[in-house]
Amino acid sequence: MKALQLSFLALVLVGFVACAQDAKNVPAEVQSAFESKFPAAKNVKWEKENETEWEAEFKKGGKEYSANFLTDGSWVETEYELKKSEIPSLVQKTLDEEFAGYEVEEAEVSETNNGKVYEFELEGEDSELEVTIDTNGKVINKVSEELEDGED
Incomplete structure (x- = not known):
């Protein structure tokens, strides 16, 4: 049981490290396009969706948003929850x-x-x-x- 818990913990830590590395590797074009489209965004977290797309999760106006951009900075989609x-x-x-x-x-x-x-x-x-x-x-x-x- 202890080995299973340690394995799970290691997997979670690897996931956090991978996400942190992704945030450091956001292409300048993507970062610039995001900042231009969402200048008031707070607490931005980046994740690489696939080889050609990045997703930013952030807060705006008290709502949680996600926005996707291609590696060239082209905006793809924005989603947010609705009451x-x-x-x-x-x-x-x-x-x-x-x-x-x-x-x-x-x-x-x-x-x-x-x-x-x-x-x-x-x-x-x-x-x-x-x-x-x-x-x-x-x-x-x-x-x-x-x-x-x-x-x-």
Whole structure:
């Protein structure tokens, strides 16, 4: 048991060191583009998503954000959590009409060069849904996952 705990601790420490090294290696183009787009960002944490993309996690206006940039500094996407009370009325109407019986577990806004969409994790009695709705209330994507007995 002790060996398992030590192995887990070592794995966690390696993960922290890897993240810290990533933050030091953020390309200047990415850092500059980020600072230009989000000058008021606080507590920025960087992570390399893959060979061509970096993600910054930060706070802005009391909300938690993530923003992705390509290594050349091109902005890809910004996401932030949304309170249920902040869901626009057209989007809420779609949730009420097309997903009655499901509860919003998580809501966030995703902004890209193609515009803004709302992404939801919904939970029903027997299934969970991941749903994307545009600003006009149109469902763009829906992925369903069945829950096994006892799973919440």
